[in-house]
Amino acid sequence: MNTFDAINLKPGPVSACQICLSPRLEPILDLGHSALCDSPLSAEQIRHPETLYPLRLVRCPDCGLVQIDYSVDPAKLFHPDYPYLSGITETLKRHLQNTAERGHAKFPAPKDALAVDIGSNDGTLLEGFKRLGLRVRGVEATNIARVANQKGIPTTQDFFNLNMAQRIVDTEGHASFVTATNVFAHVNHLGTLLRGIRMLLTEDGVFISESHYLLDILATLQYDSIYHEHLRFYSLKPLVKLFDSQGFSLVDAERIPNYGGSIRVYAQTGRGRPFSEGVKNLIAEEEKAGVYEAATYQKFARDAQASREELRSLLVQLKREGKKVAGIGCPGRAATLLLWCGISPDLLPYIAEQSSCLKVGSFTPGSHIPIVDEKRVFEEQPEYALILSWHYARDIVRKMRAKGLRSRVIVPLPSVRIVEGEL
Numbered sequence: 001m002n003t004f005d006a007i008n009l010k011p012g013p014v015s016a017c018q019i020c021l022s023p024r025l026e027p028i029l030d031l032g033h034s035a036l037c038d039s040p041l042s043a044e045q046i047r048h049p050e051t052l053y054p055l056r057l058v059r060c061p062d063c064g065l066v067q068i069d070y071s072v073d074p075a076k077l078f079h080p081d082y083p084y085l086s087g088i089t090e091t092l093k094r095h096l097q098n099t100a101e102r103g104h105a106k107f108p109a110p111k112d113a114l115a116v117d118i119g120s121n122d123g124t125l126l127e128g129f130k131r132l133g134l135r136v137r138g139v140e141a142t143n144i145a146r147v148a149n150q151k152g153i154p155t156t157q158d159f160f161n162l163n164m165a166q167r168i169v170d171t172e173g174h175a176s177f178v179t180a181t182n183v184f185a186h187v188n189h190l191g192t193l194l195r196g197i198r199m200l201l202t203e204d205g206v207f208i209s210e211s212h213y214l215l216d217i218l219a220t221l222q223y224d225s226i227y228h229e230h231l232r233f234y235s236l237k238p239l240v241k242l243f244d245s246q247g248f249s250l251v252d253a254e255r256i257p258n259y260g261g262s263i264r265v266y267a268q269t270g271r272g273r274p275f276s277e278g279v280k281n282l283i284a285e286e287e288k289a290g291v292y293e294a295a296t297y298q299k300f301a302r303d304a305q306a307s308r309e310e311l312r313s314l315l316v317q318l319k320r321e322g323k324k325v326a327g328i329g330c331p332g333r334a335a336t337l338l339l340w341c342g343i344s345p346d347l348l349p350y351i352a353e354q355s356s357c358l359k360v361g362s363f364t365p366g367s368h369i370p371i372v373d374e375k376r377v378f379e380e381q382p383e384y385a386l387i388l389s390w391h392y393a394r395d396i397v398r399k400m401r402a403k404g405l406r407s408r409v410i411v412p413l414p415s416v417r418i419v420e421g422e423l
């Protein structure tokens, strides 16, 4: 077996660490069986049985990788109608364009150099590279590829694999940048991904990934970021090991605010390149926060369970008092929160989303709460509004207040809070 094959996951239960192959996976938190977060259901679908998959957070004591121990077939997870558009929020758009600018500032490339984005969504990140004078190529498996192509960002609609890497090299040359934002922790064929990226990169090229950062997940109790798309929750020590095992060196890393706290990691081909002061400092910070100690995860599990009980009790109490409650915003992570906390339409009759959101008109997976155009929440002005994109709560509350929302706002995490005005 090639080194890169060894860490490719097959759909189904995961019985060895996804990076170091250790069989000693320790359970952290069992979220039962859960629905696929980004598969909202139609009115017709909720009249039929729904498949749920095991969702359990575990940890490898050998390399420190926190991961889930079930891998769902990517064709089911990232289906052609995957409802997510990265350009949809202004904040995210700014962040993604910053990825290109920052990468180019750290690793300057000639004007006509090539940048390839894997999981390129609607092409927002590549627009940043295009503006810097680079040639760009997107790779996106879902129908959102069409949106990118319409915008003039050349995008291949398929899953990334070695043949595609070779085809890009043959037709467009090697890439100075390969990016994968919110993808690197999601792919099941991690070995193939890294092998393909090695084929794509120029000798001095750089692979830039962005993923949820375990340090932030622990600090702000983000149990709702646990869902099947997130196979791995990265911290730096296991990543250093992963890159080394696949013929790369992790050379730099920085924290970024995306999705409630992420890490941007820079890697280059060839083993043994030194890493920056920034990486050293972050590893020290991880160690200080107990990222590599079992007790940290026991506390995380206890706190998550307590938070879940508190949120559900609040909604039950509001229902008993006859108060109206609506949800605001329906990110993927809402599916885990709603289902695990036992929040069904009797406690939360609907979730309001911007009319441009592709989820409007469908139902949340597992919990079956209708997702409706946000104008309903302004008309009805329920007494309480539960913010499900709580990691962007400040911006969302400001925006909703400006549009006329008068409801008291419930922020579910890191601890349940009720807010009257702005945050």
Ligand SMILES: [Zn+2]
Pocket: 017, 018, 019, 020, 021, 022, 060, 061, 062, 063, 064, 065
């Ligand atoms: Zn491991």
